[in-house]
Structures are given as structure tokens and as C-alpha cells.
Amino acid sequence: MKFTKMHGLGNDFVVVAEFSSVPEGISELAQQVCDRHFGIGADGLVLVLPHEQADFAMRIFNADGTEAEQCGNAVRCVAKYVYDKGLTDRPEVLLETRIGIQRLQLFTEAGQVTQVTVDMGEPILTAEKIPTTAASERVVNHQVTVADGEFPVTAVSMGNPHAVIFLSDLATVNLHQTGPQIETHPFFPRKTNVEFVQVNADDDVTMHVWERGCGETLACGSGACAVVVAGVLTGKTSRETTVHLKGGDLRIEWREADNRVYMTGPSVIVFEGDF
């Protein structure tokens, strides 16, 4: 199986465009491929598939084999993959994902993609399916209690669930201990990605992330979008904000005019191989 190893700000993926549909045993394949000792090593396995209506389709599988509804960094990697490999020559690509068709705007230098702006869609703010809250209720600064204490969670879905927690000092949280406690808390029936955020200015934040199905990653695109939405909901950030992640920066805009979130950032091809 031919693959291309890529990353978006250090959130790394094995990209495979060999299948016409999702093959049997994809969960086991994702776990095998993503294993950093016995496999290639990655946060996720990304399939690029043909699609009738859109230009392409993408499916994303976490390192633990579970499928995610959405993945911002992987979308930017697929945009670079299809353009740099000549599968399209258009600076705008329509990509079908499990949350619907996403519009990608490609920026190139010397015929290769350097940056991508992704329409990440509208945030889902009602707390449907989250127990103990009314279906129409927003979850803003909701106290979630875990072994490490109480944390004020603002729940924002970008198609995949995010628990955003603002802290005065990121150094006060043990990400690898508290992250999984919140990821698996019963308040989140589909589990959740967990973002700890320190506000530097109203258009500038720093974020560390514990991802559902992966653990700590150097960046989370959908998480950065959720953080800016949560920041606006809690009055901490403006609608256009730079999010500093361990792997680099993303520019996020929650556009008032259409209620959609736009994410702009890079993607990189690291190497090719056979598995």
C-alpha cells in the first residue's frame, strides 16, 4: 500500500489514496499504521477517496482506530496532496467529509500548496445528546468534576466534540493526567477532544490539546476552531484570533455574516513509502 506521510503543524497523518471505498478492517489498519514503534507512526490514517458530487472525499481514523467526524489539519493535508500530485489544478477544492462538503482555498508557491483556508462549517452549540442538559441548552463554563478537580468546560462541536477549558496559566494543568479524565467523562457520550487555553490578548491565545483517540497532539485544527467559538461565547476572544499551538499557529475566523468558522494554516509532505 503506497502512502504519503504528512503533517499540519506537527499533527501527523499517513495519507492513502489507494482505495475507492473504506476497506474492511480499517480500524485495525489505522492502529497498525499509526503505531510509532511497530508501524509508520502518526496521529491518524487519512483516506482520500473519489466522490460523485465533490472533487474528493476524506475519511479520518484516529490512532486508536476510531473514526472521527472531522479533522481540520488532515483536510489541509488532503488539499496539498491532491494539488501537488496533480489530481487537481484548481485553487479551490470541494472535499466531502462526514460533516458534509467543505470548501478549501489553496495558496501555492512554485506550483505547490503552502497554505490552505478551510471552511470548517457552522459550530454546533446546542448540547444535544449531552446528558443532564436540555437539548437546546448551550454548555458554557459548565463545571465538570474529575479526579484532578473541577474544570469549567465550554462544549463546542465542529462535527467532532470539543471541551474547551480556559485557564489563567497553562502550566498549572497536567495534560497527560487530566486530559484523559475529561476525554472519557460520562458528560460526553461520544467522548471528547480536550483543549486547555490561556488567553494572551483578545485576538491571541495559546492552546494545548488532548485529542480523543490520539492523546496529546502538537496541533488540532477543529480544536482551534472550537476554542475561538468558545472564546467568543465567554467574552474572552474576538471572532478573528490567532491560536498558538505547540506545532505552530493557526488563524481562525468565526465569521458573523454566515456563522461559519474559517481556519488558515500550512500543510507539509514529509516522505512517501510503501506499507
Ligand SMILES: N[C@H](CCC[C@H](N)C(=O)O)C(=O)O
Ligand atoms: N481526534 C479527533 C480527530 C482529529 C482532529 C484534529 N486532529 C484536527 O486537526 O481537527 C477526534 O476524534 O475528534
